[in-house]
Amino acid sequence: xxxxxxxxxxxxxxxxxxxxxxxxxxxxxxxxxxxxxxxxxxxxxxxxxxxxxxxxxxxxxxxxxxxxxxxxxxxxxxxxxxxxxxxxxxxxxxxxxxxxxxxxxx
Amino acid sequence: xxxxxxxxxxxxxxxxxxxxxxxxxxxxxxxxxxxxxxxxxxxxxxxxxxxxxxxxxxxxxxxxxxxxxxxxxxxxxxxxxxxxxxxxxxxxxxxxxxxxxxxxxxxxxxxxxxxxxxxxxxxxxxxxxxxxxxxxxxxxxxxxxxxxxxxxxxxxxxxxxxxxxxxxxxxxxxxxxxxxxxxxxxxxxxxxxxxxxxxxxxxxxxxxxxxxxxxxxxxxxxxxxxxxxxxxxxxxxxxxxxxxxxxxxxxxxxxxxxxxxxxxxxx
Numbered sequence: 026x027x028x029x030x031x032x033x034x035x036x037x038x039x040x041x042x043x044x045x046x047x048x049x050x051x052x053x054x055x056x057x058x059x060x061x062x063x064x065x066x067x068x069x070x071x072x073x074x075x076x077x078x079x080x081x082x083x084x085x086x087x088x089x090x091x092x093x094x095x096x097x098x099x100x101x102x103x104x105x106x107x108x109x110x111x112x113x114x115x116x117x118x119x120x121x122x123x124x125x126x127x128x129x130x131x
Numbered sequence: 132x133x134x135x136x137x138x139x140x141x142x143x144x145x146x147x148x149x150x151x152x153x154x155x156x157x158x159x160x161x162x163x164x165x166x167x168x169x170x171x172x173x174x175x176x177x178x179x180x181x182x183x184x185x186x187x188x189x190x191x192x193x194x195x196x197x198x199x200x201x202x203x204x205x206x207x208x209x210x211x212x213x214x215x216x217x218x219x220x221x222x223x224x225x226x227x228x229x230x231x232x233x234x235x236x237x238x239x240x241x242x243x244x245x246x247x248x249x250x251x252x253x254x255x256x257x258x259x260x261x262x263x264x265x266x267x268x269x270x271x272x273x274x275x276x277x278x279x280x281x282x283x284x285x286x287x288x289x290x291x292x293x294x295x296x297x298x299x300x301x302x303x304x305x306x307x308x309x310x311x312x313x314x315x316x317x318x319x320x321x322x323x324x325x326x327x328x329x330x331x332x333x334x335x336x337x338x339x340x341x342x343x344x345x346x347x348x349x350x351x352x353x354x355x356x357x358x359x360x361x362x363x364x365x366x367x368x369x370x371x372x373x374x375x376x377x378x379x380x381x382x383x384x385x386x387x388x389x390x391x392x393x394x395x396x397x398x
Binding site: 028030032046048049050052053093094095097 | 187188190192193196197200344347348
């Protein structure tokens with residue numbers, strides 16, 4: 026169960042700057058830790074996050090091992106037109122998660 | 132020299148601890164006056180407070196959502212979900228966590244919320260109990276706990292629990308481990324002071340299960356207690372041990388009247 030948590034205002038005024046908050050469940054194992062028997066715990070992190078607004082990419086971030094578990098990413102954008110925000114997380118071991126949110130611009 | 136670093140850090144902490152307690156002389160623990168009690172929330176930085184207060188930032192929300200999904204998911208040979216008996220948790224579970232651990236006639240003793248959920252699983256759902264600290268058990272516990280947020284902790288009304296509260300107090304005031312300190316020496320007698328750079332809180336379990344930044348995960352009160360005992364270099368009690376439940380009970384009694392914050396965020 027790696028359901029992401031998205032927080033986007035349902036309605037915004039045209040031209041308004043609004044905040045988008047995302048939270049996803051992920052262990053973000055650094056790859057630098059060892060087990061009690063000395064074996065290395067393999068790296069397992071989210072490596073990339075992106076957000077598309079009506080198909081156009083408006084935000085992208087690369088993630089690295091120093092980022093804590095359950096990455097929280099928040100950013101701002103300008104409301105242009107009603108539509109859909111699509112979120113995409115990609116990580117090690119084939120991790121891929123998507124989410125979307127509808128927004129109405131008045 | 133380098134490989135001795137961890138133990139010398141512990142030594143430093145021990146020295147600081149001894150220095151702190153030398154100042155107060157031979158400790159005779161007394162209860163914190165009711166009006167001086169405060170949740171650890173009061174000492175958080177503004178960032179951590181904001182993280183706890185806003186459900187869209189609080190990482191524990193991920194577990195709350197999982198718990199909400201599990202609540203209506205059928206399980207076990209009985210093929211029943213929590214919701215089939217208890218209905219809407221936002222109504223039926225309101226205030227429940229505020230008076231746990233509670234007396235179980237079946238066990239003839241106190242059980243905590245995690246054990247209550249597992250009893251429901253084995254008795255009513257005919258499913259296997261969930262492991263302590265497993266994601267599913269934490270999710271269900273935090274989802275039930277969330278329904279009591281803002282309500283005062285109501286412990287101390289059930290007479291049957293009185294001997295167990297007393298047992299918990301005994302464990303809380305008893306010196307343990309190689310460092311030979313009791314819980315009370317820190318959390319009753321020296322709260323508000325520092326051990327190295329860490330503030331000593333009063334230790335009220337107002338927000339469990341908590342999201343602890345150090346753990347980078349949600350964890351139960353029993354995990355926190357075991358964590359403290361390892362810090363005292365004592366042998367921690369097993370998950371579900373009566374000693375752990377007695378201490379949980381005593382701590383909830385000690386925090387009676389303080390508001391439930393579940394799910395809290397702590398450093």
